Amino acid sequence: MEPVRPDFVPDPSLSRTEMEALQRSVAADAEFADRLPFDPATVSQTTGPADTTGSAQSTLTGERPMTTAHEPPVVAGIDQSFINDTAISAIVALQDGEVIERTHAVTELSVPYIPGLLSFREGEAIVEAFATLDCEPDLACFDGSGRIHFRQAGLATHMGVVFDLPAIGIAKNLLCGEPRESVDDRAEGWRTPIESTDAVDCPSGTTIGYAYQSRQYDSGNRYINPLYVSPGHRVSAETAVDLVAAFGGGYKLPEPTRLADSYADEVKSSVVDD
Template sequence: GVDVGFEADGTVTRAAVAVLRYPDLDLLEAAIARRPTAFPYIPGLLSFRELPAVLAALAQLREPPDLLLCDGQGIAHPRRFGIASHLGLLVDIPSIGVAKSRLCGAHEEPPNQRGAWTPLRAEGEIIGAALRTRVGVKPLYVSSGHRIGLETAIAYVMGCCARYRLPETTRHAHRLASGPP
């Protein structure tokens, strides 16, 4: 799982990578990297702001992970190239975008049952899915990032959602990226 937070009023980017074994979701390794924030906040261009620190965190791992679940978008992005796509391409690792909110596209509300999903569509194409990971919670927005199909991405995200709305991979990374300095 990959997530990013900021320290020192946004002047320091703090990226975290949490590596979990699948399917039991045991934490195997984690890394945190801090880098000066060198790019302004521009919606839709977060990868330029966040990826330098993410790449530094990935470089600390003993071995690269087999799959990246990124807190952000894959192709469910106005340019069809969100942070999960950008990162996956740079490191040539299959990647999935898992976002808490929709950046673009439209969808029907998925049924209120675990694992239910509806296509997220934009300009006549399916760019992702609105996925209900638990009964009674808002859906997540899942999209292919790099070298993975949508239905496979959905299956992995569901396999990583044990007790909470968010996958354990990005939950671990979020705690590391947002925790005390």
């Protein structure tokens, strides 16, 4: 799979100012509204216990239609593992819950870790991994942020625009923005909008993503932190969190990124052994 916008492919030789300017151009071209090649209801499933806080719950709870005009969507999970200054970018593609392809790329890193510029550190390896992918995904789920980003151009947004591919960012930590409600000790299935602040390049109070409690312990003595889900490209914030809820497989991470994480570690082990 080749980039649709090669002019937006992350260039590690750019200065920090140039990288930030490119991110703003990416965000200007990004679509934070639904333009998907499939009906999200075709990946629907129940998502957990009923919420008691009054927050909105997933609308993707209907049964799969008996007949559909299109095949189930191909959903790709993308995650990375690292060995010193080497990145292993792994892609796992699923269709109707079954793995149909796994591929990866091993790439030397050219940029150190800088908060807000993750796509320039990891994007090169991801582009190389996509070049080895035979299938064409209908949706990509990235381990990282999308619109929840200072310049609205996290990893999922940047890569989504580069490939003009519907994309979702799924992060374990909140980079910026403010949850509308406290995220502490929430029940499984709970969610709340993440709203922009003055640190984000959009009007304050804009919904740029959601905190989503994908799993939770039964005991009140400890709790699992929520995921931070945001639209990358060609998907709205609301549909992004609905889809992540629908992709849940009994773990904190949704199946596409959980399987990509596992595959990246598998490849890392083989590289270390070699």
